[in-house]
Amino acid sequence: MMGPFYVRNTLLAVAKWELPLYSRLLARAIDHSLLPTKSPTESIETISVPTFSAVTIGPKSKVIPEQKRKMKTDPLAFKNKLLKWNCLFGHTGLRRIRRLLGDSAPDYLCPLKIVVADLMGPFDVGTINGGKYALNVRDVASTYGECHILKNKSDATCRLEETINQWQRCSGYLVKILRTENGGEFNNTTMNAWLQGQGITHERSLPFFHQQNGVAECYNRTIADMGHTILLGSKLPKSFRGHAFMWAAYTNNMLPNLHTGQKTPTKILFKITPQINRMRIFGETAFIHVPQEKRHKLDDQAVKGMVVMHLPNSKGWLFYIPY
The missing domain is CATH 3.30.420.10 (Ribonuclease H-like superfamily/Ribonuclease H)
Incomplete structure (x- = not known):
């Protein structure tokens, strides 16, 4: 069953379908055929709202009244006429269609899916x-x-x-x-x-x-x-x-x-x-301590370098010493 369609808080129609919705919509989208309404298991119930000629689902929805019907070639009628899929949904992507029908949760919300x-x-x-x-x-x-x-x-x-x-x-x-x-x-x-x-x-x-x-x-x-x-x-x-x-x-x-x-x-x-205290500026000047085992008694205890990488397997950084 498909819920009611709204355009700027205006209820358009309520449709009851027996088959899955997406397969029916995709089939109608391929050949631009009309939605069937003569099946005994299907019905389109209309309510007393003005007749519109074109509806675009989206942030810039426009409702065109009856007096401007002559300028449009694809009318959207309700009572004894059929609804066109491309006229109802316009140039709307599958994500917006799912959102319109209440199935707005994406299928990729699970990490690593x-x-x-x-x-x-x-x-x-x-x-x-x-x-x-x-x-x-x-x-x-x-x-x-x-x-x-x-x-x-x-x-x-x-x-x-x-x-x-x-x-x-x-x-x-x-x-x-x-x-x-x-x-x-x-x-x-x-x-x-x-x-x-x-x-x-x-x-x-x-x-x-x-x-x-x-x-x-x-x-x-x-x-x-x-x-x-x-x-x-x-x-x-x-x-x-x-x-x-x-x-x-x-x-x-x-x-x-x-x-x-x-x-x-x-x-x-x-x-x-994440450990924010490990964040540094790329190329920042640093003084790298030289262990006592790696230097003589009167050598410098630190050398000047530039940080260029976070080590992936230890709590440290990789430094570039240009000289």
């Missing part, structure tokens, strides 16, 4: 450790993501498997869908066999249709913009671009955004509060 991945590169200038590619992996629900610097494209398969295994073990959730491009770094025998063994559905975008993996493309843009900004502010050379990208991903996981509300991506996925 959908994970996207994409590869950036090769860089025109390699990183200081020889990296030429950046593998970006992101969870759609929590918006938590990581950036890994790779020397070769072939390393993407192994690094992606390690990332998914670590996320599943630390969060307690299981990855159900992996969305990537159709490149050989993701579509190969090793990756397909591993995904099949894990029970993960691999959804690949069509060739030359990068927009089908739009979440990963947007994340690439976010990491690239943040990384270039902090690299420019640190005045370090382009060879530290990879470290800047990883720094941007780490910082992005510590900050709430439009999708997470008052929580951070780290809090949503791993149920832990």
